[in-house]
């Protein structure tokens with residue numbers, strides 16, 4: 001199948017490249033009845049649980065439920081509706097907008113060749129029930145969600161940080177977390193290895209990628225004119241051959257004139 | 267018994283070469299730089315390529331070791347994360363003196379393109395570095411050049427002095 005052709009000539013001029021507040025339009029939703037299998041699944045689901053909203057997006061069933069029901073709904077999906085795989089579980093940060101996390105469970109059925117997504121929203125201060133007893137793959141996914149987003153999970157047998165170190169402060173995937181880290185993050189390795197009193201000696205991180213300072217404190221930035229630590233910059237060219245001028249004991253000197261340059265590959 | 271006289275001091279009179287012990291020791295050291303395999307990210311691929319047959323590090327006496335106790339040069343090849351920084355320092359401390367460090371690639375030098383909360387912005391924040399090797403990723407030739415420059419540096423040092431404590435910043 002070929003991807004649909006889109007003219008990308010003026011793509012730089014489009015508003016989403018310049019408008020910081022551009023909101024990407026969401027993919028059109030279809031009604032659940034438009035797909036036979038999903039319609040049947042949804043009918044069964046509706047008899048047992050309270051469903052806030054349901055629709056089909058990109059050929060996948062999306063069901064929005066109450067967060068208290070998450071365990072029962074997933075168990076129902078696994079046992080009754082034949083979705084044996086939990087392929088992904090994570091959270092989205094809507095804290096600034098609604099003070100809530102949106103948690104989603106992405107399910108896969110091989111027999112039906114369908115994917116379904118179960119979503120629910122919880123407040124920042126509340127917690128979601130762990131589903132690792134239903135889907136084993138939820139174990140690490142929930143730990144990751146706890147680690148990076150700070151979503152609390154109840155009744156998980158081993159809820160500790162998965163990716164960040166145990167003594168890390170903050171949850172890096174929240175929208176409010178600065179990309180270059182808060183203070184604790186910026187000094188993390190210094191504090192841990194040497195202790196806080198070494199902060200002054202080692203100094204803050206240099207994070208400006210465009211920084212050019214030919215006469216910095218170490219004076220060795222000028223390529224070809226490097227000087228030792230702390231000395232004044234000079235115009236003298238530095239000798240950067242890999243052998244001393246008087247040759248090396250036991251090692252043949254490399255002579256440029258003896259080398260052969262190949263213009264084509266052999 | 268041979269009747270002729272050998273001029274021992276003459277060049278190529280006998281297989282004898284005169285040198286200082288200092289020079290000899292440092293020559294030996296510089297030609298058996300065993301490197302700690304320390305591949306952290308994509309630069310490690312280039313480091314492995316330098317060790318493989320085409321670029322053949324063995325001819326410099328640089329053989330990769332998987333233990334800091336047997337290594338004298340640490341080639342930091344790749345992105346050092348803050349979570350891992352502690353272990354890098356520990357491995358560096360475990361290496362026997364004399365020891366040297368090559369920081370390979372932009373990530374190890376300055377954090378490179380990973381200007382984020384989780385990357386150490388230059389390994390020289392935690393261990394002293396002897397050679398900074400720029401590039402993303404540096405080609406195997408460049409790593410060879412770095413090793414040769416390190417050999418030159420070692421030949422200049424004195425063998426029997428304790429290594430000067432290196433400045434960290």
Ligand code: SF4
Nearest residue numbers: 308371372373402403
């Ligand atoms: S310098 Fe480039 S090649 Fe090397 S580890 Fe960093 S990103 Fe990878």
